[in-house]
Amino acid sequence: MLVRALLFAGIVALGAAASAEAPLPFVLKQIGPGVYAAIDGPEHKAGSNAGFIIGDDGVLVVDAFFTADAARALVGEIHRITPKPIRYVVNTHYHADHTGGDQALRDAGAVIIAHKNVRGWVRVNNINLFGDRIMPELKARIEALPLPDLTTDKDLTIWLGSRKVVVKTVLGHTGGDLTVFVSDAKVLFTGDMLWRKIPPNLIDGSVREWLASDAGFLAMPDAAHMTFVPGHGDVATATDVADFRAYLIDLRRLVSEGRKAGRKDDALQSVAPKMRAAHPDWAISDRLIAAEVKYMDQELAGTKKRPVPIPD
Ligand SMILES: [Zn+2]
Numbered sequence: 500m501l502v503r504a505l506l507f508a509g510i511v512a513l514g515a516a517a518s519a520e521a522p523l524p525f526v527l528k529q530i531g532p533g534v535y536a537a538i539d540g541p542e543h544k545a546g547s548n549a550g551f552i553i554g555d556d557g558v559l560v561v562d563a564f565f566t567a568d569a570a571r572a573l574v575g576e577i578h579r580i581t582p583k584p585i586r587y588v589v590n591t592h593y594h595a596d597h598t599g600g601d602q603a604l605r606d607a608g609a610v611i612i613a614h615k616n617v618r619g620w621v622r623v624n625n626i627n628l629f630g631d632r633i634m635p636e637l638k639a640r641i642e643a644l645p646l647p648d649l650t651t652d653k654d655l656t657i658w659l660g661s662r663k664v665v666v667k668t669v670l671g672h673t674g675g676d677l678t679v680f681v682s683d684a685k686v687l688f689t690g691d692m693l694w695r696k697i698p699p700n701l702i703d704g705s706v707r708e709w710l711a712s713d714a715g716f717l718a719m720p721d722a723a724h725m726t727f728v729p730g731h732g733d734v735a736t737a738t739d740v741a742d743f744r745a746y747l748i749d750l751r752r753l754v755s756e757g758r759k760a761g762r763k764d765d766a767l768q769s770v771a772p773k774m775r776a777a778h779p780d781w782a783i784s785d786r787l788i789a790a791e792v793k794y795m796d797q798e799l800a801g802t803k804k805r806p807v808p809i810p811d
Contacts, residue, residue, distance in 0.1 A: 524566075525538055525572070526538045530686055531683075539564075544569060547596040549573060552659065553581050554658075554661075556586075558583055558586060560589070563588055563598055564600040567599070573604075587609055587610050589613070589666055589677060591689070592613075592675055593625065597691070599640070611647040612657075612666065613649075616652075616674060616675030619809025619811075620673075620675065626638055651677075653668065654666065664680070665679075665680040670711070671705060671710075672703065673704065687719070693735060695743070696742075696782060702790070702794060706798055710744055716740050749778070750791055753770045758796065758800070
């Protein structure tokens with residue numbers, strides 16, 4: 500009996516060790532003193548990137564991943580690295596792959612900060628985003644997402660003791676976008692205003708506004724020496740921001756040429772191979788490029804639907 504009991508205890512201990520060592524759904528990368536990027540893993544289990552900044556008296560988290568499990572794993576990593584409390588989470592925008600884990604961060608002590616428009620969109624527009632075929636479980640989860648505690652339509656400075664974090668409103672991806680800048684570390688968390696070598700989701704976007712905002716990133720003092728944390732894809736540099744702008748400029752030009760051609764649908768069909776030829780190191784799937792061509796075409800036609808702010 501004793502042997503069996505010991506064996507059983509051993510199996511339980513092994514099981515516990517195995518689950519404690521379960522791989523994180525993201526890769527944590529230190530990108531400055533007390534500044535970390537949490538980059539979605541190759542299986543995309545986190546759904547997007549996130550990150551955090553450790554100040555004198557607390558931690559500010561940027562974005563919350565798609566699932567509570569991924570956000571809880573991030574909380575675990577923060578607690579492993581610092582005993583300081585988690586005080587804030589800034590949602591860069593309302594999309595569920597960036598807000599889905601908000602409750603786990605709130606449970607860990609965070610005040611949820613977001614653009615003013617996120618409060619009206621996070622439980623409603625995320626359902627529209629997934630379309631009619633949304634799974635009931637996902638629909639219920641979105642309808643239960645926490646609403647932000649603190650909203651803004653202006654830039655906001657957050658002091659973590661003596662550490663300054665600037666939250667800026669920007670235009671382009673949804674109509675309710677924020678970036679998070681840590682000037683002492685030269686780090687800008689861009690949310691989905693930047694994607695690295697992955698076609699961006701244009702469903703709520705304006706490429707015209709987006710290009711202007713990203714030109715602003717490149718015009719920041721010392722941009723050449725900054726680190727950019729994109730919403731999707733690996734940690735980026737100013738070269739990646741320029742590459743992303745080139746991608747959007749090429750998309751707009753090719754779709755515009757397609758619209759002017761006599762056989763518009765055929766011309767639009769030819770956008771995908773041309774984009775792949777121009778950006779061979781990007782992961783351009785048929786599905787993603789088809790959606791981008793559709794939304795770009797709508798924007799150029801002036802028929803693009805974008806989320807409408809809902810009054811408080
Ligand atoms: Zn997004």
